[in-house]
Amino acid sequence: MTHRHVYTDEVCRCCIVPPYILEAVAERGTDEQRHAAQQTLAVDHHIRSQRAALTQAQSRSTNVASAGAMHRNRRIYTASHSTGLPGTLVRSEGQGPGSDVAINEAYDGLGATFDLYSAVYGRNSIDDNGMDLIGTVHYGNGYNNAFWNSVQMVFGDGDGTIFNRFTIAIDVMGHELTHGVTGATAKLEYHDQPGALNESISDVFGSLVKQRSLGQTAAQADWLIGAGLLASGIKGVALRSMKAPGTAYDDPVLGKDPQPDHMSRYVNTTSDNGGVHINSGIPNKAFYLAAIGIGGSNAWDVAGKIWYRTLLDSRVKTNSSFQEFANLTADNANTFGAAARAAVVAAWHGVGIEVAPILSWQYNKSVLSTFTSPHSMNGWAYVQDNGWRKIQPLTPDGVTKLFALLVDSQAWNRKVHVYADESQIYQAYEV
Amino acid sequence: MALVNFSNLGVVQTFTSPHQANAWGLISSQPYRKVQPISTDGTTNMFVLLCAAKASGRTVSGSYDDGTGQLYTLYLN
Numbered sequence: 001m002t003h004r005h006v007y008t009d010e011v012c013r014c015c016i017v018p019p020y021i022l023e024a025v026a027e028r029g030t031d032e033q034r035h036a037a038q039q040t041l042a043v044d045h046h047i048r049s050q051r052a053a054l055t056q057a058q059s060r061s062t063n064v065a066s067a068g069a070m071h072r073n074r075r076i077y078t079a080s081h082s083t084g085l086p087g088t089l090v091r092s093e094g095q096g097p098g099s100d101v102a103i104n105e106a107y108d109g110l111g112a113t114f115d116l117y118s119a120v121y122g123r124n125s126i127d128d129n130g131m132d133l134i135g136t137v138h139y140g141n142g143y144n145n146a147f148w149n150s151v152q153m154v155f156g157d158g159d160g161t162i163f164n165r166f167t168i169a170i171d172v173m174g175h176e177l178t179h180g181v182t183g184a185t186a187k188l189e190y191h192d193q194p195g196a197l198n199e200s201i202s203d204v205f206g207s208l209v210k211q212r213s214l215g216q217t218a219a220q221a222d223w224l225i226g227a228g229l230l231a232s233g234i235k236g237v238a239l240r241s242m243k244a245p246g247t248a249y250d251d252p253v254l255g256k257d258p259q260p261d262h263m264s265r266y267v268n269t270t271s272d273n274g275g276v277h278i279n280s281g282i283p284n285k286a287f288y289l290a291a292i293g294i295g296g297s298n299a300w301d302v303a304g305k306i307w308y309r310t311l312l313d314s315r316v317k318t319n320s321s322f323q324e325f326a327n328l329t330a331d332n333a334n335t336f337g338a339a340a341r342a343a344v345v346a347a348w349h350g351v352g353i354e355v356a357p358i359l360s361w362q363y364n365k366s367v368l369s370t371f372t373s374p375h376s377m378n379g380w381a382y383v384q385d386n387g388w389r390k391i392q393p394l395t396p397d398g399v400t401k402l403f404a405l406l407v408d409s410q411a412w413n414r415k416v417h418v419y420a421d422e423s424q425i426y427q428a429y430e431v
Numbered sequence: 432m433a434l435v436n437f438s439n440l441g442v443v444q445t446f447t448s449p450h451q452a453n454a455w456g457l458i459s460s461q462p463y464r465k466v467q468p469i470s471t472d473g474t475t476n477m478f479v480l481l482c483a484a485k486a487s488g489r490t491v492s493g494s495y496d497d498g499t500g501q502l503y504t505l506y507l508n
Contacts (some may be wrong), residue, residue, distance in 0.1 A: 241463060314460060369507065370506065370507045371504070371506045372473070372480055372505055373502070374466055374467045374469035374470060374502075375470060375473045376470035376472050376473050377468050377472060407479055407483045407484060410483070410485065410489075411483040411489055411507065
């Protein structure tokens with residue numbers, strides 16, 4: 001009998017610093033550190049309770065972009081160390097930088113995130129409809145977090161002894177805004193494996209925002225999430241490492257980075273919504289391995305496009321598991337060729353997940369090319385959005401009949417419904 | 432076996448008889464070529480593709496065995 005943990009709150013809290021780190025500081029830090037951590041935990045709890053109202057506000061927000069036009073409109077506010085949102089407007093789109101580094105970093109980070117999504121993936125802001133990008137800096141006093149609340153981004157200044165200001169890490173902004181993208185697309189539930197996928201997707205695109213802004217190849221990138229966030233004196237380099245999960249920090253106050261890098265070390269826990277910030281290390285490592293395995297130069301190109309296509313894939317369910325997501329990444333990798341698919345399959349194998357074929361009906365597709373030779377049962381078709389697939393070599397006459405249908409459909413520009421997976425075609429209708 | 436590739440050529444005529452694995456295609460600017468009789472169903476698949484190209488006016492690409500002159504692979508373009 002299996003047990004599924006039930007959470008009273010399965011929505012995305014979407015804070016960059018997971019609760020177990022703050023709880024560790026609240027337990028083991030100095031008096032000042034404990035006070036700051038406890039205040040941050042209290043504020044995070046308040047954010048969660050406010051989220052429903054904020055989501056309603058989002059539905060009423062004015063997204064002014066016309067259909068199809070990319071619309072980048074950033075607005076940065078300061079909370080002036082209060083917790084009122086959004087605060088006082090301090091910089092709007094097109095205005096130059098000022099003397100406040102947090103304002104400048106927030107403005108640039110939101111812009112870099114928008115630019116990655118628009119230039120590489122053709123996405124028009126978070127909601128793909130030109131949603132304004134709003135950020136508030138100087139939130140609270142010594143607030144040790146940054147979060148996305150479905151309407152805007154919010155950045156604390158950090159307490160200065162555990163964490164630095166949260167605008168210092170551009171990938172943090174990419175991470176948090178990507179929670180908005182996931183909320184507008186796959187809507188992955190924020191618990192257990194779908195929640196860890198939700199976190200991982202934010203880490204993936206957060207890292208890609210950073211890599212693209214720095215002009216780094218996959219091999220050059222540090223693959224750290226939140227590098228620079230930890231104050232001097234803390235034994236660690238970042239919040240997480242996608243390249244080597246579990247190695248980002250090991251500190252007397254923070255504890256040791258708990259992320260696993262393989263399914264054999266999957267952490268079963270009820271804390272952190274079922275370990276969403278912990279087990280995300282597994283799909284994080286898979287993406288890193290895929291980006292390196294695919295080769296080329298930039299991770300945001302082929303690897304990023306495969307993950308982005310998967311995020312938009314209607315077959316991703318709100319409660320998708322690692323296995324289901326992995327299968328779909330391999331399926332989406334087909335668009336980029338057999339080598340890309342093989343790299344994705346190998347990447348998931350590297351974290352203990354064996355990709356399985358996805359068999360599904362696909363409707364009203366064009367047959368773009370067909371191929372055969374005089375060898376027995378060797379018929380192939382290139383079906384729209386699928387790539388080359390071999391007809392299942394079950395019987396000679398059966399292959400011939402299916403091949404004749406596909407050839408006829410191509411020759412006379414007729415659509416087909418095909419029952420296929422990543423490698424073979426099993427059935428077809430000509431329609 | 433040396434293969435010779437060709438690209439984007441029209442199919443002028445096709446020919447067959449009830450004999451096993453006996454299928455032929457006349458591809459533009461080339462002589463009549465028999466489909467290499469490696470298997471009966473494979474020969475049929477090649478012939479299906481040739482006939483579809485002929486009927487629809489689409490071109491074909493592929494290869495033939497330089498030694499025997501027989502068709503070895505075909506794509507419908």
